[in-house]
Amino acid sequence: MIGDQSHSHIENDPEYMGLNVNEGIVPLPSVSEDSVKRFLKNKKKRTLSVAQYVEGILNGDITILSQAVTLVESSKPEHQEIAQEIIVKCLPFSGNSVRIGITGVPGVGKSTFIEAMGKHITSKGEKLAVLAIDPSSERTKGSILGDKTRMEDLSTDPLAYIRPSPSAGSLGGVARKTRETIILCEAAGYNNIFIETVGVGQSETAVHSMVDFFLLLMLAGAGDELQGIKRGIMEMADAITINKADGNNIEKAGLARIQYQNALHLFPATESGWKPKVLTCSAYMKTGISEIWDTIDEYMTMNKGSNYFQHRRNEQSKFWMYETINEQLRNNFYQNEKIKTIMEETEVKVLKEEISSFVAAKKLLDIYDQIRRNI
Numbered sequence: 001m002i003g004d005q006s007h008s009h010i011e012n013d014p015e016y017m018g019l020n021v022n023e024g025i026v027p028l029p030s031v032s033e034d035s036v037k038r039f040l041k042n043k044k045k046r047t048l049s050v051a052q053y054v055e056g057i058l059n060g061d062i063t064i065l066s067q068a069v070t071l072v073e074s075s076k077p078e079h080q081e082i083a084q085e086i087i088v089k090c091l092p093f094s095g096n097s098v099r100i101g102i103t104g105v106p107g108v109g110k111s112t113f114i115e116a117m118g119k120h121i122t123s124k125g126e127k128l129a130v131l132a133i134d135p136s137s138e139r140t141k142g143s144i145l146g147d148k149t150r151m152e153d154l155s156t157d158p159l160a161y162i163r164p165s166p167s168a169g170s171l172g173g174v175a176r177k178t179r180e181t182i183i184l185c186e187a188a189g190y191n192n193i194f195i196e197t198v199g200v201g202q203s204e205t206a207v208h209s210m211v212d213f214f215l216l217l218m219l220a221g222a223g224d225e226l227q228g229i230k231r232g233i234m235e236m237a238d239a240i241t242i243n244k245a246d247g248n249n250i251e252k253a254g255l256a257r258i259q260y261q262n263a264l265h266l267f268p269a270t271e272s273g274w275k276p277k278v279l280t281c282s283a284y285m286k287t288g289i290s291e292i293w294d295t296i297d298e299y300m301t302m303n304k305g306s307n308y309f310q311h312r313r314n315e316q317s318k319f320w321m322y323e324t325i326n327e328q329l330r331n332n333f334y335q336n337e338k339i340k341t342i343m344e345e346t347e348v349k350v351l352k353e354e355i356s357s358f359v360a361a362k363k364l365l366d367i368y369d370q371i372r373r374n375i
């Protein structure tokens with residue numbers, strides 16, 4: 001026992017005069033049972049009605065917006081139900097924004113760039129929401145958006161709203177949640193939306209399918225292989241920016257700009273007729289930022305004039321409807337308990353070549369059909 005220490009410790013023996021072990025105190029629990037109860041009670045009280053959520057969002061209340069986004073991200077059916085009601089009511093107030101996708105490999109300077117560009121936007125008095133698609137849960141640590149201190153200025157800017165990526169779930173699920181979050185942010189008056197993703201995987205396609213403008217950040221001197229950028233991603237870009245064009249890197253960045261511009265000429269013409277631009281910037285020194293913003297502005301003016309803007313948004317809406325159906329059907333099927341059991345047995349049979357893959361798939365789908373009919 002802590003109280004008895006003075007007697008049992010060898011240091012307290014007269015032989016070791018001058019040494020003394022003080023008595024300790026019994027540590028108090030850091031959270032008392034009472035305070036937990038109070039917290040839970042207050043939390044309960046704070047549950048809002050759908051109308052209150054919608055009103056808060058339309059008033060631009062960041063706390064309420066964040067709570068609504070949490071509902072969107074939740075996988076609990078009761079949360080999803082409220083979230084969907086909120087989304088439907090916010091839809092008429094959404095859409096009036098510029099949605100910009102920003103991608104590039106880790107280290108290229110995305111968070112530094114978002115901060116520089118973000119401040120450029122908010123300095124004009126405009127609001128900006130920064131969202132992310134990052135389905136890998138491993139990246140929560142060290143993630144730009146998970147670690148807000150890396151966007152210190154922007155995260156304390158009252159005109160900016162930064163929301164880390166919903167970390168759990170499949171890419172499709174995470175992307176859908178991000179798309180729904182866009183609707184809520186727009187209804188809350190955020191007329192500029194950034195969606196950030198790491199430029200190494202599948203998530204660019206998902207981001208591309210929900211933004212008006214897709215910006216790829218690159219570095220000079222690092223081969224495309226090294227940057228892990230696939231040709232398909234370059235083809236999706238409406239602009240490429242060579243970042244870190246500062247110090248003795250300026251010249252190399254200029255050369256890279258010309259190389260990429262030449263490479264883009266070889267790509268097929270875009271549907272809108274827009275010619276993707278290659279620019280240079282230093283997110284760190286905040287140079288070249290306004291030129292990129294002017295390019296985005298030019299793109300928006302051109303595409304709104306030609307109606308391509310609306311056409312693309314319509315296509316995206318259709319795409320997300322089908323995506324959501326596919327995801328739901330897949331989930332229903334794979335998460336069905338009976339199917340799960342039969343799936344394992346069937347897999348063994350396929351591996352033993354007792355039945356073919358196609359027969360196995362048909363059999364499972366037939367069984368699922370049967371289960372659905374009996375519900």
Ligand code: GDP
Nearest residue numbers: 105106107108109110111112144244282283284
């Ligand atoms: P992310 O992983 O793509 O988000 O990259 P970060 O924004 O975290 O930047 C990675 C590193 O590059 C950091 O040390 C930044 O300070 C640095 N960095 C970002 N932008 C620039 C730039 O324009 N110039 C220079 N010299 N360094 C930069």
